[in-house]
Amino acid sequence: DTGVSQNPRHKITKRGQNVTFRCDPISEHNRLYWYRQTLGQGPEFLTYFQNEAQLEKSRLLSDRFSAERPKGSFSTLEIQRTEQGDSAMYLCASSRPRGSGANVLTFGAGSRLTVL
Amino acid sequence: AQTVTQSQPEMSVQEAETVTLSCTYDTSESNYYLFWYKQPPSRQMILVIRQEAYKQQNATENRFSVNFQKAAKSFSLKISDSQLGDTAMYFCAFTTHQGGSEKLVFGKGTKLTVNP
Numbered sequence: 001d002t003g004v005s006q007n008p009r010h011k012i013t014k015r016g017q018n019v020t021f022r023c024d025p026i027s028e029h030n031r032l033y034w035y036r037q038t039l040g041q042g043p044e045f046l047t048y049f050q051n052e053a054q055l056e057k058s059r060l061l062s063d064r065f066s067a068e069r070p071k072g073s074f075s076t077l078e079i080q081r082t083e084q085g086d087s088a089m090y091l092c093a094s095s096r097p098r099g100s101g102a103n104v105l106t107f108g109a110g111s112r113l114t115v116l
Numbered sequence: 117a118q119t120v121t122q123s124q125p126e127m128s129v130q131e132a133e134t135v136t137l138s139c140t141y142d143t144s145e146s147n148y149y150l151f152w153y154k155q156p157p158s159r160q161m162i163l164v165i166r167q168e169a170y171k172q173q174n175a176t177e178n179r180f181s182v183n184f185q186k187a188a189k190s191f192s193l194k195i196s197d198s199q200l201g202d203t204a205m206y207f208c209a210f211t212t213h214q215g216g217s218e219k220l221v222f223g224k225g226t227k228l229t230v231n232p
Contacts, residue, residue, distance in 0.1 A: 031218070035220075040224065040225075042222030042224050042225050045220060048219070055216075056217060056218055056219065091161070103149045103151075103166070103211060105220065107153075107162070
């Protein structure tokens with residue numbers, strides 16, 4: 001169990017550029033979540049996958065945001081045409097299937113995005 | 117709307133003393149799960165303790181315990197024998213699975229500093 005891995009840890013980009021973050025969950029966890037955390041706030045839910053299916057999306061996830069989880073393993077979060085308001089820490093978490101420790105999220109260290 | 121309120125933005129405590137962090141939440145659901153997560157400086161978020169709303173008994177994990185008052189929708193965290201390593205942001209969170217949602221709703225956090 002190597003934990004939840006996120007890459008890159010830090011990304012600085014210019015407004016209008018596209019960025020992509022990757023998350024590798026704990027191998028036996030079939031559930032994967034993306035959250036966004038801005039300074040002084042708690043994490044806000046963005047989206048949730050069970051295996052490869054994206055089952056829930058927040059209204060925070062605008063058309064410029066897309067998340068995928070091909071083959072139900074790692075996930076990517078892409079932000080197109082970045083805006084300064086996208087600057088935040090993007091957190092990935094994973095959890096076990098329901099009924100066996102589900103609800104308990106294991107978080108990664110996060111990917112910090114700075115849009116100039 | 118489902119919300120979590122942490123009314124103490126910052127708190128401090130002397131090493132070895134006891135501190136209580138407050139949390140209130142709002143939901144119309146009868147069954148839900150409550151959590152306290154800890155986010156040390158520049159490190160990933162980890163679970164401190166969790167409580168299932170249908171269980172009357174307050175959860176405990178070593179030096180950490182909760183005071184769950186369902187009627188008052190209150191879920192406070194007590195840290196006994198505080199240690200320097202307890203210095204962190206503490207987030208209260210809950211999930212109801214309403215409508216099949218897997219969203220975890222977080223408060224804004226309480227910054228706890230343990231002083232030597």
